[in-house]
Amino acid sequence: xxxxxxxxxxxxxxxxxxxDASHGLVSVGEILGQQQFLEFASFIRVLCSSLNAxxxxxxxxxxxxxxxxxxxxxxxxKLRGNIVICKVTSGTLERExxxxxxxxxxxxxxxxxxxxxxxxxxxxxxxxxxVELGIKLDKAISRKKAAVLTNSAx
Numbered sequence: 053x054x055x056x057x058x059x060x061x062x063x064x065x066x067x068x069x070x071x072d073a074s075h076g077l078v079s080v081g082e083i084l085g086q087q088q089f090l091e092f093a094s095f096i097r098v099l100c101s102s103l104n105a106x107x108x109x110x111x112x113x114x115x116x117x118x119x120x121x122x123x124x125x126x127x128x129x130k131l132r133g134n135i136v137i138c139k140v141t142s143g144t145l146e147r148e149x150x151x152x153x154x155x156x157x158x159x160x161x162x163x164x165x166x167x168x169x170x171x172x173x174x175x176x177x178x179x180x181x182x183v184e185l186g187i188k189l190d191k192a193i194s195r196k197k198a199a200v201l202t203n204s205a206x
Contacts, residue, residue: 062095108159112152112201124179127153127198134165134189138200139182145202146176151187153198163190 069092072078115121125140145151149164167174168186177185 059099062091063099066092066095105159106157108152108161109154109157112154112159116201121152121201123199123201124151125185125200127193127195127200128184130193130196134192136187136189136193138185138187140179140185140200141182142179143202144176144178145185145187149202152201153193153195154201155195155198158195158198160191160193162193164188165190 112121116123122143124143124145125138127136127138129137131137145164145167147164147166150161151164152159152161165188167177167188169177169183177183
């Protein structure tokens with residue numbers, strides 16, 4: 053609950069500053085020093101990033117219902133060097149494809165840089181049954197467990 057209180061407090065502080073500045077009660081330089089500005093900018097970046105992940109999570113869930121996104125497997129392990137292990141059960145994956153990792157309120161898209169099955173590099177693979185697949189991604193992910201989806205809608 054402490055994090056929610058901190059977010060509410062920071063948002064309230066930002067709104068109060070905005071209101072005071074917009075009504076001419078203070079000049080921008082009076083309240084906002086460089087450190088405070090950087091804190092607000094960082095807060096806004098994190099807030100926007102969180103809202104984006106929540107929106108993408110909701111959108112992908114809806115796309116699954118319409119058949120425009122398919123769950124193809126599950127993330128089972130996260131290794132160093134942007135490498136993940138997934139149990140893939142269906143679909144087709146190929147190098148440079150964008151895949152989504154989806155969990156409660158969490159959704160990120162990552163590009164596949166390379167894939168391995170049984171320590172053998174593959175550039176593309178179709179799945180019909182469970183296969184453990186090592187995938188090197190373009191960026192790290194922060195979750196250890198998530199659904200893996202392909203998406204034809206965007």
